[in-house]
Amino acid sequence: MSTNLQAYYDYLQKEKNYSSLTLRAYLDDIKSFQTYLLDNHDKHTLEEISYSQVRSWIVILVENGIANKSINRKISSLKSFYKFLLKIKQIEFNPLSKHKSLKVPKKVQIPFSEKELNSVLEMGFIENDFESIRNKLIIELFYATGIRRAELINLKVNHLDKYNKTLKVLGKRNKERIIPLLDCTIDLINRYNMERAALGNIQNPDVLILSKKGKILSETFVYRLINNYFSTISEKVKKSPHVLRHTFATHLLNNGADLNSVKELLGHASLSSTQIYTHSSLSELQKVYKDAHPRNK
Structure with missing residues (x-):
């Protein structure tokens, strides 16, 4: 170098x-x-x-x-x-100072429906089986917190605050945010931790979500896990951790959450990044509009 x-x-x-x-x-x-x-x-x-x-x-x-x-x-x-x-004065001008980005067509991400999410979370996950409970927890964490794949992989044991029911997440550029947890998510974490404690050889003891060999998970493994589970219940083209993040935001907005709160939960630096999720809420907005407008009576 x-x-x-x-x-x-x-x-x-x-x-x-x-x-x-x-x-x-x-x-x-x-x-x-x-x-x-x-x-x-x-x-x-x-x-x-x-x-x-x-x-x-x-x-x-x-x-x-x-x-x-x-x-x-x-x-x-x-x-x-x-x-x-x-x-640092190694060059006299930036050769890219006037460069304009290439045009990128906007793609509307299609989130999973609440029915699809419930179908996956209600699958027959095996009780007292480490991998089964861990897999369910991964899906639950994506949907309940909206975290990114890299953020989930790098969650630490001490990031969990059971007393305050929160999870500390280190996002892009190591920016820290605190996300509230649902009781059902904490219950699942407790069940997972019981099985995790029984692993024979934990090589990454500070990491929360581990492989069966006690190692930190790879990004490819997490992607395939989500794709495999959702392929059984959804015909959507894209089935990935990012779609679950998108689903988290869309479902919150559909159920009345304000945009700024969703922005904070997602760890976005600006509202413009969060506003892409409002496009998927258009059908819900149209329904509310038709039900509420006096001229539609």
Whole structure:
């Protein structure tokens, strides 16, 4: 890793407090561009490029079928890197300062229905079986708290406050938030912890949700778990932890929660991020409108 790239890594880790997953994503994007430079512009380093080379890279990414959303993420990583180089006076101008993001079509996420959620949670999970109770708890936590997949994986045992019925969650950039827990969720956590205590060899004792071997879960495992369970009851194309997060927000809004409260529970920095969930509530809004408007009597 070059000196400037190492300095940037240290900056994101120590000053920005980015998570290991975010750090890896940023560096992978920058190294991907660096590889392109070596293959096509071997006389240029990261510090010596112009926007025309970035534009040529974008063209290649598009031709290779990379989605605009993914390309925008890669360019955002580069833009942040060059802002840093400008800040530490390693370059005289940011070659990406006037770059405009590629257009990304807005996709309306379809949440699970309350019936679908209840069907999964009422499946025949085996009592006194570690994996069965753990799997149910994972589904319950996603739906009851709206946490992200990485947030669930990194939950710690001491993040749970049974007395106050809350859960501490470390979100993006290690931003902390406190989420209230339902009694049914706490009951399930208690049942899970009884089975967890009986595991023979716990390799990550501070982590709350573990594999049967006592290890921290992988993101792929959690995704497949959600996909497998919901594939049995739902024909929706996408069945993922993020859809459960989307479902959490949509169901709260449909049942009267205000947007700002949902924003806080989700850990969004601004309301604009939360407002995407209001689109799924349009049918509910139309129903309320028709039932309430005097002209519809």
